[in-house]
Amino acid sequence: QKEVEQNSGPLSVPEGAIASLNCTYSDRGSQSFFWYRQYSGKSPELIMSIYSNGDKEDGRFTAQLNKASQYVSLLIRDSQPSDSATYLCAVNRGDSNYQLIWGAGTKLIIKP
Amino acid sequence: KAGVTQTPRYLIKTRGQQVTLSCSPISGHRSVSWYQQTPGQGLQFLFEYFSETQRNKGNFPGRFSGRQFSNSRSEMNVSTLELGDSALYLCASQQTLGGGYTFGSGTRLTVV
Numbered sequence A: 001q002k003e004v005e006q007n008s009g010p011l012s013v014p015e016g017a018i019a020s021l022n023c024t025y026s027d028r029g030s031q032s033f034f035w036y037r038q039y040s041g042k043s044p045e046l047i048m049s050i051y052s053n054g055d056k057e058d059g060r061f062t063a064q065l066n067k068a069s070q071y072v073s074l075l076i077r078d079s080q081p082s083d084s085a086t087y088l089c090a091v092n093r094g095d096s097n098y099q100l101i102w103g104a105g106t107k108l109i110i111k112p
Numbered sequence B: 001k002a003g004v005t006q007t008p009r010y011l012i013k014t015r016g017q018q019v020t021l022s023c024s025p026i027s028g029h030r031s032v033s034w035y036q037q038t039p040g041q042g043l044q045f046l047f048e049y050f051s052e053t054q055r056n057k058g059n060f061p062g063r064f065s066g067r068q069f070s071n072s073r074s075e076m077n078v079s080t081l082e083l084g085d086s087a088l089y090l091c092a093s094q095q096t097l098g099g100g101y102t103f104g105s106g107t108r109l110t111v112v
Helices: none
Strands: A004-006 A011-014 A019-025 A033-038 A045-050 A054-058 A061-066 A071-076 A085-093 A096-102 A106-111 B005-007 B010-013 B019-024 B031-038 B042-050 B053-057 B064-068 B074-078 B087-094 B101-103 B107-111
Touching (some): A019 A085, A019 A106, A033 A071, A045 A054, A045 A061, B010 B019, B019 B087, B074 B087
Parallel strands (some): B010 B107
Antiparallel strands (some): A004 A019, A033 A045, A033 A085, B005 B019, B019 B074, B031 B087, B064 B074, B087 B107
16 A cells, blocks of 8 residues: 555646545654645645645645545645646655655646 | 755766766755656655755665755765666755755756
8 A cells, every 4th residue: 555645647627617636645643744736847846735634725725634534635726727737745754754755646637 | 035956957977877966955944855756656755864964765776875064955976877767856955844845946867
């Protein structure tokens, strides 16, 4: 079982709709959760971090965390073509605050 | 505030050669991590340094090594290059324990 799992996609969403990206993790001791966006040929860019159960909103982005079920999700409202990218989920090791475990990423395509 | 700076941006090397990549973290960030990214393998952790000490190392052969200087700048070295070492090498710095990483633009290494 992979430590951090994401659906590789591609996930195709119409422009203006809500894109929903999911991530599950195996380490129950994990406390820090991150979503990164990576455009083709570019480096990952941190877009959301979440540390406690519930929702965290930042503009069109909402991160949701459920530690009991060990999943974290990212919602993108009013999806734009510029949101087309690969989204990486990262989770800290339960025994190490400084090492992240990465999912393989979900490719998101927003269709105009 | 300057971001994470990686040099060079691009490199072409021949099999058997060695290469040194450089990373300057964001000012004040003492933790530097290195990753290898290939299309098929995603982000693979190489090693992480904090205050000139390697705190963790990924599952890479001994040909891959690194170090960190007193000013937090870090270098990684790959000796006896193989074709499979062709990848995007990313450096990331972390400000606080448990916080997210900020990535540099990466060094794209091509081994021919």
